[in-house]
Amino acid sequence: MTTVETAIGQNKTMVLNMGPQHPSTHGVLRVLLELDGENVVTADPDIGYLHTGIEKSCEHKTYSQAITLTDRMDYLNPLGNNLVYCLAVEKLLGLEVPKRAQYIRVMMVELQRISSHLVWLGTHALDMGAMSLMLYCFREREEILKIFERFAGQRMMTSYIRIGGLALEPPAGWRERVKSFVDMMPPRVEEYEELLTNNRIWQGRLKGVGYLPPETLIAMSTTGPGLRAAGVAFDNRKAFPYSSYEEFDFNVPTRTESDCYARYLVRVQEIRESLKIVRQAMDKITDQGPFKAEAPGIIPPEREKMKTEMEALIYHFKIFTEGFSPPPGEVYVAVESPRGELGCFIASDGSPKPLRVHFRSPSFVNLQALPLMIKGQLIADTVAAIGTIDIVLGDVDR
């Protein structure tokens, strides 16, 4: 952590300590701003207030136990975190997941993407002074959380995606529920756009703010909507499809202005694209079929089988006491989270607990472009820039 003394630069500048309890830092981010009048000379983000040592804890849990920890990293994208971790473990095991489970996973993470973008839109509009939008966005997000509750029994920390498939069979009546949500959403998105897109104050606060050229963004390892708003159409779902994304028809929205306004437009368009994917996934998901892979010794057996089959009982006991041991080796898996590339690196040494689990969290990596983004700009623009990077501090600090 930087002390204030070390950050004081040349004469005539002052140091302003923004955060860690500043409402627009969306959590506990502290930014040390060196100011010349109202202009930012240097900015030094200070993070780690929410560090909980999830990577270390993972090393002391079996592979299946660690899933619940991943929920708690990026708390606006728990299903995405589950997905990347499970994909990595499945890759280590060489495990094939049934198509039906893959489609349900896609549907769930796309709903999660919509809910994450809704929270972003609502809170960002609130930062910019447009208060009513926050209420609308949270109203719609509530519907998504209710769907999650139906599926997983939990609204936020769902742990619904498990190694080899899903935790549970989709609940009765899920189709109607999801359908009513995707039918309701498009006019609502129109409504948000009506409130903001041509709003003069909104444009005045965002246009031309936080500009960075695409080369700089790539050099700083930025991914996600921030990069796509600079005209680079990179999306892991298209470039390196996982979980059957190659079978879905959707566009990757891009803009070229690379300012806060462009990032806003990209995210709103992404909500529409995600709705498209959810619709397609609903058509693909059959009513009957497996929701987890057939892999005794890795995936817990059915409750019924345990009462009649000796092997099932033994597997159940072994999975929950000892765990399973993937062969030694390392894998890296990347998925497209609402914030950018979410990666999971796992090293196995052949024991039931991972040797090392590392999460490449998009918020952490994207945040390092902030000082470049706000250099020379006004303090008020700092708020806009932090907002459109869309950080989740749980994801930054892990």
Place this chain on the structure above:
Amino acid sequence: MPELANANARAVVDRLRTWNPEAISQIVEHRGDTTIVVPHKLLRAAAKQCKEDPQLNFNLLSDATCVDRFPAEPRFELNYQLLSIPRSVRIGLRTYVAGQQPVADSLEPVWPGANWLEREIFDMFGIRFEGHSDLRRILLPDGFEGAPLRRDYPTEGPR
């Protein structure tokens, strides 16, 4: 498409070998991921080549992390995940670092985005990066003692 991924990896390996025959000390393939192990001394040069060679064009550093193989020696394993956006290719780069006073060349001069990723490794594993512009702790407080992600650091913290 595993065949294609391998063909891409083969092309990368061939290209690096023509640049410097000593650049690759080992190639690790696991579950379709290819990792090129480079000698400690050639890490930055090889990374620079990966980025600047127009046929390789790894323009984005996705991830950098460390694995502690304690008590084996060399103890630390640095893993870099390279991504080429225009070519849609990923490859891993790895080098080994000895356990006594671990130090490695920083890749920040090649990809500025390595800055925080290397700070995190420094913070968690205590590996120093030569040529890093701002090597400070990042997630843990300044006064923290020890490197908590090392395998010999107890999960419950020091007693």
